[in-house]
Amino acid sequence: MTQSETDIAALTQDTARDELxxxxxxxxxxxxxxHTEDAPRISDAEYDRLKRRNAAIEQAFPDLKRDDSPSDVVGAAPAEGFGKVAHEVRMLSLGNAFDDADVAEFDARIRRFLGLEAGADxxxxxxxxxxxxxxxxRYEGGQLVRAATRGDGETGEDVTTNARTISDIPETVPNAPDVLEVRGEVYMAHADFAALNDRQAAEGSKVFANPRNAAAGSLRQxxxxxxxxxxxxxxxxxxxxLSEPLADTQHAALGRLADMGFSTNPETAxxxxxxxxxxxxxxIAARRAELGYDIDGVVYKVNDLGLQGRLGFRSTTPRWAIAHKFPAETAWTRLSGIDVQVGRTxxxxxxxxxxxxxxxxxVVSNATLHNEDYIAGRDAKGHxxxxxxxxxxxxxxxxxxAGDVIxxxxxxxxxxxxxxxxxxxxxxxxxDCDSPALREPGESVRRCTGGLVCPAQRVARLKHLVGRSALDIDxxxxxxxxxxxxxxWIHAPVDIFRLQARYGTGLQTVANLEGWGETSATNLFDAIEAARTQPLARVLFGLGIRHLGEVAGRDLARHFGSWDALAATVDAAIPAASCHRAAAEAELAERTKAEDEGRRARLSDARALAWAPVEAPARAAWDDLVGIxxxxxxxxxALCDALSAPQERAAIDDLFAALTIEAPEPTAEESPVAGKTVVFTGSLEKMTRAEAKATAESLGAKxxxxxxxxxxxxxxxxxxxxxxxxxxxxxxxxLDEDAWLALIGNA
Incomplete structure (x- = not known):
């Protein structure tokens, strides 16, 4: 077992949650x-290692996956100064493989999804x-009309004028479909990079750290x-x-792009x-130094485009492709200090x-130390x-x-x-606030008990609330x-929406601050006013409640439709939450005892005893929540904890009172299962469980x-x-599977 695997094996539910x-x-x-600043502070390998750790913890604790999980994030928001382009088809990232076993699992996973035998071609x-x-x-009628960076996967930066200066990007494409959107990578060859840096140095201009930075910075001028x-x-x-398919296979499609005048990689096999x-x-790894440009791995893709269509996508990555990354690098240095930071939670x-x-x-100057056990040289179990x-x-x-941002x-x-x-x-x-920092039994992380009293938590949560994925206040x-x-001026979330009334006029005004003026203050107040109307999902994510990410926010908003309905269910479930904890603690205590014939009966008794005080309405509300x-x-x-804490609840209620929540957008209105709650059980024979779930959700079902x-x-x-x-x-x-397929029309 590797050190990383040992670390993850030692995590508890709570420590895994904190690490995520x-x-x-x-x-x-x-x-x-x-992606936005073109100034990475860590290497791609470090970034990959941290994402890999995140994915490994999510695999070990699938119920803890956050809705703002890095696994579900692509790129970053477009930078200011460029026009924005909405991608008709999202530009996704790739999942990663780091060793031979990962590649074998990638193949096995695809076969399981498609229902293919191990020996099938x-x-x-x-x-x-x-x-x-x-x-x-993007080309229309064979003419280049637009070029855009990936951005956050949904919206990129309009760099059309800049892209026209790249000789590998043709202005006109013969024999192209009426609509053709070609995707690829802008890069700089080693020799060109060295010559550019020599020229920059001679002119007294910025010298670039590596070819990737140089290419990104050059395109985004x-x-x-x-x-x-x-x-x-x-x-x-x-x-x-595309207005029409390029080919039936990935390899043939690349060949057609080459015929149209695009540069495709000759190393593709x-x-x-x-x-x-x-x-x-x-x-390819053996020839890496001879290629003349930087690569950091090899990308595998299912060749059959029909199978790619069946495999589809996760939230940010295609199921049919993976990047096999090259190994990480190491270095020795001196540990000059240990600082303790307080996070949003x-x-x-x-x-x-x-x-x-x-x-x-x-250049690396920071490293994560996780928690006090890690510093002491032991895992959560004392190993x-x-x-x-x-x-x-x-x-x-x-x-x-190998992936750690830190x-x-x-x-x-x-x-x-x-x-x-x-x-x-x-x-x-x-x-930050001198409140007691407690480490609860079973947790490896020590946590400040100050809540919104703690400036570090309060400021971090306010930053989270106004971020692009939440209220998005320009x-x-x-x-x-x-x-x-x-x-x-701003302590509680609702203070944002009281800012103009309190500090928009008079002596104490935003416009009078250094670096501000009437125009910038007016623009800010206009942006705040525009942000009063929000979809429920974005507000839920913006609350900063532990484990409540973007995906969960959407799931809760789709299920309940309104804040009042969600809050009422959580309020009703609060008595059940404490009993759930008691049952879990009782089971944990029982599992630590030696195995004997009465253990299973004692576990059942422990659960029954813990849940005995819960009345039917509270149990039904709890089941509704956990059943989503x-x-x-x-x-x-986490929801029950947040809404049962008086200060937290008051802050949340005040915020919702200041907002107008948009009605949820209808999905798949013509679908016979839109808005219905569906459960799959047993073995499906004509599609895998993953395909069945994806199809149902695409038709608007829960x-x-x-x-x-x-x-x-x-x-x-x-x-x-x-x-x-x-x-x-x-x-x-x-319904059996045939009746289900008949109901949805074999969608």
Whole structure:
């Protein structure tokens, strides 16, 4: 078992939840630095490692996956200064593989989804993964009309004028479909990069850190003449909107793009299964230094485009493709300090301050230390990590970069430990508000108990609320939130919407602040006023409740339709939440005892005893919450905690009173299952469970994991058991797979 696997195996539900929250924050910061600012603070390998850890924790604790999970995020919001382009077909990122086993699992996962036998033919393409900037180029009637960066996957930056200066992007495409959107990577060759840096240095201008930064910065120039002077190139490897298909296979489609005049990668190969894919990976890796441009892995794609269509997409990645990344790099440096930061949920997170060191071309000065157990050289169960060696200020430490936005400490050189060092002790009081910082039983993270009293939590939650994925208030960013908070103008969320009434006129006015004026203040007030009308899902995400991410916000909004309905259900479920905790604690205590014949009976008795005080309405409300597909007990507990805390509840109620919540958009109005709650059980024979769920949701249905009085349809395949029995007891319509397909018209 690897060190990373050991760490994850040692996580509890609570520590895993906290780690996922931390990863979501640092990865969001990294996305902004990489995609929007063209100034990455960590390497791609470091970023990949952190995303990999996030995915591994989500796999180990699937019920804890956040709705703002980094697994569901693509790129970052477009930068200011460029026009915005909405992508008709989302520009997604790729899932990652890091070793041979990951590639084998990728193949096996596809076969399971499609219902293919292990020996059935399945062909893939393999091509170098270019380390550049994603670009979409649209042609209409064979003429170039628009070019856009990926942005956040849904909206990119209009860089049409700049793209026209790249010789690999033709102005006119012969024999093209009426609508052709070609996607690929803008990059800079090594020789061109070196020549550019020599020229920049001679002119006293900025010297670029690596070819990727140079390519991204060059394409995203507001002055197209600067772009024209930079040696940019473009490899085409995919497509978006099409008026007609290019071909039946990925490989043939690339060939057609080449015939149209686009540069496609000559290293692309056809592979007959995982062994062939890995052989191609090793061959490309061996020639990596000779290619003349940067690559950071190999991309595998299912070759048959019909199968790609069946496989479809997750929220941010296609199921039919994966990037097999090259290994990470390491370096040794000095641990110069340990700082403790307080996050939005109150978690105290230790961060290593390092003597700056270059690892694979990126300067690293920080590293994550996770929690006090990790610093002490043990996991949550007391088992040793790093051979039980603790971390101390002054130590010589090995840092690795394989995806961590903030890298990670791999090892300690005890022979270089200075004399007089002392073990690190985590503070027992919050460094920001001096409230007690408690570590609850079973948790590895110490958490500030100050809540909204704690400035760090309060400011972090306000920043989260006004962010692009929540209220999205133009002109009210992190710096403005910090400034207004320090002035005492914004403490609670509702204060944002009282800002103009209190500080828009008179001596104490926003317009009188340094750096502001009447125009900028008016624009801010207009943006705040426009933000009063919001979809319920965005407001729910913006509340900053633990585990309530974007996807869960949408699920809750779709299920309940209004804040009042959701709040009423949570209020009713609060008595059940405490009993759920009691039952879980009782079961945990029972599981720690030695195995004996009475253990199963004691577990059942413990559950029954814990739930005994819960009345039927509270139990029904709890079942409603946890029965929503994708919600589960963890988020239900977090909702109950938030709404039962007086200060939190008052702040939330005040915010909703100041907002106008839009009616939810209708989905799939003509579908016979739109708005209905569907449960699948038993074995499906004509489609996989994943395909069935995706199809139902695309038709506007809600897919639940449990049967309740609110279930409309149960689709039961062979082997259906307790769910079918409960549906019959409740009089719920039950269909076999053929009847379900007939109902939805084989959609």
């Amino acid at each position: 929250a931390r990863l979501a924050t640092v990865l969001a910061d990294a996305n902004a630095a990489y 399945l062909t893939y393409t393999a091509e170098p993964k270019i380390d550049g900037l994603s670009l979409s180029v 507001l002055d197209a003449s600067i772009t024209a002077a930079r040696p940019l190139r473009f490899f085409a490897y995919a497509w978006g909107s 056809l592979c007959e299964g995982p062994e062939d894919m890995l052989a191609t990976y090793r061959a 109150g978690a105290l997170s230790p961060v290593a301050r390092l003597d700056p060191v270059t690892v694979g071309g990126v 040793p990590i790093r051979n039980g060696i603790d971390l101390r200020v002054g130590d010589r430490v090995e840092i690795y970069r 890298p990670k400490v791999r090892d300690v050189d005890l022979s270089a430990r200075p004399e007089g060092t002392t073990p690190f002790e985590m503070p027992h009081r919050c460094p 002109g009210l960013g992190d710096k403005e939130i910090e400034r207004f908070h320090d002035l005492g 597909d994708g919600i589960g007990a963890t988020l239900a507990l 897919v639940s994991g449990s049967v309740s009085s609110k279930t409309d349809i149960l689709v039961a395949g062979p082997g259906a058991g307790s769910k079918a029995a409960k549906a019959a007891q409740l009089g719920i319509e039950t």
